[in-house]
Amino acid sequence: MVPMHPQPRVGEIFSSWLVRLSLANGLPLHSFYSGLLRYRQAIWNRDIDRHPPISFLECLNHATKVPISQLNELTLVRYEGLFYDELSATGVVPWLLPLGIYHRTHKLAGMQFCPLCLKEDSNPYYRLKWRVGLIVLCDVHNCVLVDRCPKCNSPVIFHRHGIGRGKYLHPNCLKYCYSCNHNLSTVEPTYPDWPDLGSQSLLERLIREFEFCPWQGFPVGADCPIPFFIGLRVILNLLNGRFGGRIQTSICSELPVGVVQSSALHFEYLDTARRLHLLLCACWLIQGWPDRFVLSCRNAGLSRSRILEVPDASPYWLETVLSGHLDSRTYSPSQEEFLQAAAYLVSKDRQLTTQGIMEVLGVQRDAARRMIKIWLPHS
Ligand SMILES: [Zn+2]
Numbered sequence: 332m333v334p335m336h337p338q339p340r341v342g343e344i345f346s347s348w349l350v351r352l353s354l355a356n357g358l359p360l361h362s363f364y365s366g367l368l369r370y371r372q373a374i375w376n377r378d379i380d381r382h383p384p385i386s387f388l389e390c391l392n393h394a395t396k397v398p399i400s401q402l403n404e405l406t407l408v409r410y411e412g413l414f415y416d417e418l419s420a421t422g423v424v425p426w427l428l429p430l431g432i433y434h435r436t437h438k439l440a441g442m443q444f445c446p447l448c449l450k451e452d453s454n455p456y457y458r459l460k461w462r463v464g465l466i467v468l469c470d471v472h473n474c475v476l477v478d479r480c481p482k483c484n485s486p487v488i489f490h491r492h493g494i495g496r497g498k499y500l501h502p503n504c505l506k507y508c509y510s511c512n513h514n515l516s517t518v519e520p521t522y523p524d525w526p527d528l529g530s531q532s533l534l535e536r537l538i539r540e541f542e543f544c545p546w547q548g549f550p551v552g553a554d555c556p557i558p559f560f561i562g563l564r565v566i567l568n569l570l571n572g573r574f575g576g577r578i579q580t581s582i583c584s585e586l587p588v589g590v591v592q593s594s595a596l597h598f599e600y601l602d603t604a605r606r607l608h609l610l611l612c613a614c615w616l617i618q619g620w621p622d623r624f625v626l627s628c629r630n631a632g633l634s635r636s637r638i639l640e641v642p643d644a645s646p647y648w649l650e651t652v653l654s655g656h657l658d659s660r661t662y663s664p665s666q667e668e669f670l671q672a673a674a675y676l677v678s679k680d681r682q683l684t685t686q687g688i689m690e691v692l693g694v695q696r697d698a699a700r701r702m703i704k705i706w707l708p709h710s
């Protein structure tokens with residue numbers, strides 16, 4: 332057993348605990364792991380929160396008596412079955428923020444933080460969920476997470492505090508920027524500037540409840556988390572991609588918000604501010620599912636084939652809407668055609684009913700109902 336073995340804190344990420352463990356024993360990382368624990372493999376030139384080697388977990392278990400199952404829960408394996416089926420050791424994983432590892436440093440801002448959480452922690456530590464693309468707000472303080480040191484723009488690379496000899500290693504040093512020593516717990520918190528309460532509350536709920544069991548389904552009724560998150564990512568890619576400007580313009584006609592330029596980057600490579608904006612747009616679109624989404628796509632002139640960059644990539648809850656309402660391969664009357672049909676029925680002294688629209692336009696009952704609901708909401 333090592334002399335000091337601080338227990339992992341609630342929601343702590345594995346790497347944060349590794350650094351705290353070494354600092355609590357007053358040693359830099361290399362002296363602690365290679366010297367004291369005699370673990371001679373490289374630790375920091377990989378994303379250690381993704382599948383740490385079992386020999387390392389056994390070594391830690393031996394030194395601290397923390398069970399291996401509990402150690403695994405601190406790693407990103409915890410989110411298997413939630414955001415992704417299986418966590419691969421390398422490569423792009425949906426929803427997982429990449430670190431851009433280069434030797435023992437990180438080029439990308441894959442670790443976010445809440446300054447208020449760091450401030451309130453008696454011994455500051457980093458949370459596992461701060462590595463997830465969905466988590467753009469703090470679930471305790473509702474402020475926007477921060478992904479870089481505001482003073483020097485460095486990503487958060489807390490393990491670098493423990494690299495190098497002769498450094499003063501305070502156990503609380505995780506709250507400081509590794510590069511310029513700025514106190515990250517003093518960063519002024521910011522809050523979302525978004526004009527629609529419904530979509531913002533939905534995003535806050537998603538961030539708070541993504542691990543809830545039983546799964547909530549949220550507005551689309553998806554009965555387990557993976558299909559929900561796959562579909563949400565399709566919508567985010569739509570908003571972020573080539574046709575994103577069009578659908579965002581359609582949102583702007585309803586809400587006083589700006590349009591962000593399309594980007595060739597994966598969602599996970601975007602900064603927190605941009606992910607926040609796209610997530611709020613997506614939450615706005617899925618409210619009142621599927622009417623608002625269908626109408627916005629129609630207004631933007633987007634059909635199923637344009638929305639799906641990769642065919643068959645959409646889960647059933649999204650696919651039924653795309654093929655039922657936005658598939659250009661089947662006939663779908665325009666708003667003008669619908670209004671002409673409605674005027675025709677009125678001119679013939681017939682009632683404007685679902686049955687009437689079905690007969691005149693030759694569409695299915697569901698489609699007729701939807702058209703009346705969307706285009707004649709007060710009838
Ligand atoms: Zn917080």
Ligand SMILES: [Zn+2]
Binds near residue numbers: 511
């Ligand atoms: Zn800094």
